[in-house]
Amino acid sequence: MRYYVLDRGDQLSIELSERFHKLAAKYGFELDAESPEIVVSIGGDGTMLHAFHTFIDHIPDLAFVGIHTGHLGFYADWKADELEELVKFMAGESSDSMEHHPKIVKYPLVDLEINTKSGTSHYTALNEFTLKGVDGTTVVAQVDINDEIFEMFRGDGICISTPSGSTAYNKALGGAMVHPTIEALQIAEIASINNRVYRTLGSSMMLPKHHHCDIHSRKPQRLQLTIDHLNLSIDDLISIRCQVSKVRVSFARYRPYPFWNRVRQSFLG
Incomplete structure (x- = not known):
């Protein structure tokens, strides 16, 4: 799997980015800044927007995954303490992985x-x-x-x-x-x-x-x-x-996270 990581630049996000690279190397992922298959955003929704515009010319060819390190990450499926679990899903080694492939959802x-x-x-x-x-x-x-x-x-x-x-x-x-x-x-x-x-x-x-x-x-x-x-x-x-x-943007979903659940958790608690 070819991947790239963008982080928000704060200490926690940088540490998670470094950990992700180490885990990715363990599972044989290839770091690719030119044509990644998966782009991992570590930070908040602003980080995801930055990642999107960084790869704006490659949107049809890749999918995004978000890890949020702040209070609210509407585009993020994963929390900071779930990093290792995410990498296992990406590698197809989680016991919950379905057919070792994520569900790709596309948004306008x-x-x-x-x-x-x-x-x-x-x-x-x-x-x-x-x-x-x-x-x-x-x-x-x-x-x-x-x-x-x-x-x-x-x-x-x-x-x-x-x-x-x-x-x-x-x-x-x-x-x-x-x-x-x-x-x-x-x-x-x-x-x-x-x-x-x-x-x-x-x-x-x-x-x-x-x-x-x-x-x-x-x-x-x-x-x-x-x-x-x-x-x-x-x-x-x-x-x-x-x-x-x-053109639509793609997000890789390794586990269910319904939109209305996001809305409820983000705005109602």
Whole structure:
């Protein structure tokens, strides 16, 4: 098995990373930073986002496994004290291993096409994309759905989330939590202003994979664009097209961990 490990950089995560390498060598795993089959994230959800974007060009060819060393790791199946058990599962030597192969679950992503006066760029988000004004300025944007005008937005910003990212910023905005196998994206408003000039829906909404959403800048404005943990400052935005990606991210599950169990344990205890 070819593998790679990314850790958060704190002492515990570094120690676990070193232990993982030693155990991996014991079972004959091959460390491969170029084309791994499995990428192990040790830390929190931010570490998983970093791992995802590190291997963004290889997403169809690999699967991720998360070990969380903080208080909440929504993408992580394993705790710090379960490291040796995980490696045994990966090696197919656990008594609970089924056919010595993990179950690969695939979650949808969001593709973004960002058009500015200086050119076009493309990004893919695992959690969410947000558009906000810099220094608290109000965003003014036209929102189109499937090439038809839907609303004229004015407010703090707009959040576009994947189903797996629906439990993150989207949830804080009052958006729905969505099972991560549903191929859709969710649009949530950030502090919208409603008056006789600007009218918005006022609630989050979901678009299926065959729909798309376009956000058009409707005044000269400096904007902060965030794709997961990546930040861009843009002052010449024309439009952003958002749609469900044709590519899905894979996670290797070596034991059952139902999504709604994660939700209950993460938010209800």
